[in-house]
Amino acid sequence: xxxxxxxxxxxxxxxxxxxxxxxTTLLASAYVVGAAHAASDDGDRxxxxxxxxxxxxxxxxxxxPFVPAFLAxxxxxSILWEGKSPVDAQKSPLFHxxxxxxLTFQPKGSDWVFSASIRYGRSGGSSxxxxxxxxxxxxxxxxxxxKYHENPRGIDKFSDTHVQHLESHAILDFxxxxxxxxxxxxxxxxSTLNFGVxxxxxxxxxxxxxxxxxxxxxxxxxxxxxxxxxxxxxxxxYHTYHATAQATRSFHGIGPSLSWNASTPVIGTAQDGELxxxxxxxxxxxxxxxxxxxxxxxxxxxVSWQFAFNGGQNYHSPYPIVSxxxxxxxxxxxxxxxxxxxxxxxxxxxKLSVGYRADFFFGAIDGGIDARKSETLGFYGPxxxxxxxxxx
Numbered sequence: 001x002x003x004x005x006x007x008x009x010x011x012x013x014x015x016x017x018x019x020x021x022x023x024t025t026l027l028a029s030a031y032v033v034g035a036a037h038a039a040s041d042d043g044d045r046x047x048x049x050x051x052x053x054x055x056x057x058x059x060x061x062x063x064x065p066f067v068p069a070f071l072a073x074x075x076x077x078s079i080l081w082e083g084k085s086p087v088d089a090q091k092s093p094l095f096h097x098x099x100x101x102x103l104t105f106q107p108k109g110s111d112w113v114f115s116a117s118i119r120y121g122r123s124g125g126s127s128x129x130x131x132x133x134x135x136x137x138x139x140x141x142x143x144x145x146x147k148y149h150e151n152p153r154g155i156d157k158f159s160d161t162h163v164q165h166l167e168s169h170a171i172l173d174f175x176x177x178x179x180x181x182x183x184x185x186x187x188x189x190x191s192t193l194n195f196g197v198x199x200x201x202x203x204x205x206x207x208x209x210x211x212x213x214x215x216x217x218x219x220x221x222x223x224x225x226x227x228x229x230x231x232x233x234x235x236x237x238y239h240t241y242h243a244t245a246q247a248t249r250s251f252h253g254i255g256p257s258l259s260w261n262a263s264t265p266v267i268g269t270a271q272d273g274e275l276x277x278x279x280x281x282x283x284x285x286x287x288x289x290x291x292x293x294x295x296x297x298x299x300x301x302x303v304s305w306q307f308a309f310n311g312g313q314n315y316h317s318p319y320p321i322v323s324x325x326x327x328x329x330x331x332x333x334x335x336x337x338x339x340x341x342x343x344x345x346x347x348x349x350x351k352l353s354v355g356y357r358a359d360f361f362f363g364a365i366d367g368g369i370d371a372r373k374s375e376t377l378g379f380y381g382p383x384x385x386x387x388x389x390x391x392x
Contacts, residue, residue: 048104049103049387051102051104051117052101052387053353053385054098055121055383056098058381059167060378061364062167063204063247063249066090066296069298071085077214080159082131083129084127090206092125097121097123098121099119099121100117102118103115111179113192115176118172118173119170119171124164124166124167125164128162132157156213157213157215158211159213161210163207163209166204166206167205170200173198173257175195175259177193177195177259177261181262189263190261192260192261193258194258194260195258197254198254198284198286199253200253200288204248204249204250205246206245208245209243209244210244211241212242213241214241215239216236216238217238219235238302240300241299241300242298242299243296243298243299245297246295247294249291250290251288251334251364253286255286257282258282258284259280260282261279262279272347273345273347275344276344276345278341278343278355280339283337284335286335286336287333289331290328290366291366292329292368294325294368294369295325296369297323297324299321325370328372334362336362337362338357338358339358340358340383342355342356342383356380357379357383360379362376365377
């Protein structure tokens with residue numbers, strides 16, 4: 001019999017639902033205010049925009065999984081490979097939930113735009129995968145029939161894996177931009193080139209523990225020589241394994257950034273409501289510090305039982321502990337590139353946007369186990385934001 005137990009964290013889903021309800025309420029309120037404002041003075045445009053939203057992010061490049069050596073020594077052990085293996089248990093969830101906010105200021109009569117934004121995400125979860133087989137066996141037999149009073153045993157094979165993972169990331173942008181192509185993509189369109197500074201911080205911590213007995217065999221002893229003909233005892237012989245690993249990784253960096261945002265109307269007007277097509281691209285070069293602290297150890301024990309009397313004894317033969325890992329702290333230069341595409345529905349001073357965005361930080365993370373290995377950290381997935389315009 002095989003059992004599989006998994007624990008999932010629903011906090012991100014609850015936050016997403018609450019954010020959706022809050023965004024809908026906020027947009028409805030903004031529509032009422034915006035419609036009244038547009039009716040009184042259609043010529044004014046907001047000078048300040050406040051934007052709030054979230055993204056369902058898929059993360060890649062967080063680091064290599066730890067692969068215990070005993071997995072390779074037991075390639076055919078179903079207790080290790082059926083369902084979730086100890087390696088599969090280390091995979092992070094498909095989506096992480098990120099939040100974001102942005103403040104934009106455009107002075108009256110100017111085509112310069114100043115903005116400050118933040119994207120933040122934090123996730124944590126644990127995974128427990130327990131496999132076991134329940135086979136009842138007995139140590140004593142009389143003429144092939146189990147002696148039921150002789151130490152019945154069970155759970156002859158098992159694999160128990162426990163993984164805990166914590167991750168957080170923050171991206172801050174400060175920029176100044178200028179509309180370099182007003183009307184380039186049609187009436188009411190915009191094309192803004194922004195120069196600024198980007199700060200990024202990524203941290204993660206993973207702990208891993210697995211215990212396993214993937215195989216079990218028996219050897220028999222006949223007690224005829226001790227005056228008990230037909231009586232046999234079976235003795236179990238097996239290997240047990242225990243492996244642990246801990247990994248802490250981080251990157252902090254800051255550097256110049258360049259971005260381009262464009263928008264073009266598709267249908268409608270800003271006063272009565274219009275649908276726009278939005279897209280953009282961004283690039284940055286971050287100068288910062290990369291850190292990693294990884295350690296792991298593994299031991300195995302071979303248990304062989306001998307006849308317990310007439311000079312016999314039990315043997316527990318431990319194998320040497322296998323350990324490894326590495327420490328790294330160095331200055332690195334991390335190129336960053338990303339982009340987005342989406343659609344917006346907006347009034348004169350309210351806007352709802354949805355789309356898809358991706359951001360990649362090349363070589364930001366040391367994802368190695370026993371040696372440094374640079375990995376590209378990626379964030380990508382759908383997003384939604386709601387914006388309110390103030391002033392005018």
